[in-house]
Amino acid sequence: MSDSDLMSLYSAKVLALTTDIPHLGRLEAPDGSAQCRAPLCGSTVTADVGLTGGRVTRFAQEVRTCALGQASAAVLGAVAVGRSLAELQAARAELQAMLEGDAPPPAAPFAGYEVLRIASGYRNRHASILLPLDALCAAIAAAG
DSSP states (O other): OOHHHHHHHTOHHHHHHHTOOTTBSOOSSOSEEEEEEOTTTOOEEEEEEEEETTEEEEEEEEEEOOHHHHHHHHHHHHHOTTOBHHHHHHHHHHHHHHHHSSOOOOOTTSGGGGGGGGGGGOGGGHHHHHHHHHHHHHHHHHHO
């Protein structure tokens, strides 16, 4: 990857998101928790969740990823509370489709993922970008 490729991949918008990730940390007494790891790069995200009526009411995330994974966690953190598992799974599928092809970004309230469209040509980065959603969905599933 050339220096100019890296410069475009790690845009100012992406880097700005990495400095302001909502809901960092862990929850006390979560209803569900999960840790997901991207095998290619070793990035990890741990998500804790509290649920009421099938919707996220409390959320925390521990993020140990590259800048793209951190940007993804920032976008997710801004909209996670109030969401259902079905909404999060749909957003993940839409994000994956955007990264893999010419699909539009996820629908609102997940439209902030548009900033990560720049990574579509870097398949080795997709798992890290999807990791925050994977961890939150797994935490909800663990809450049973």
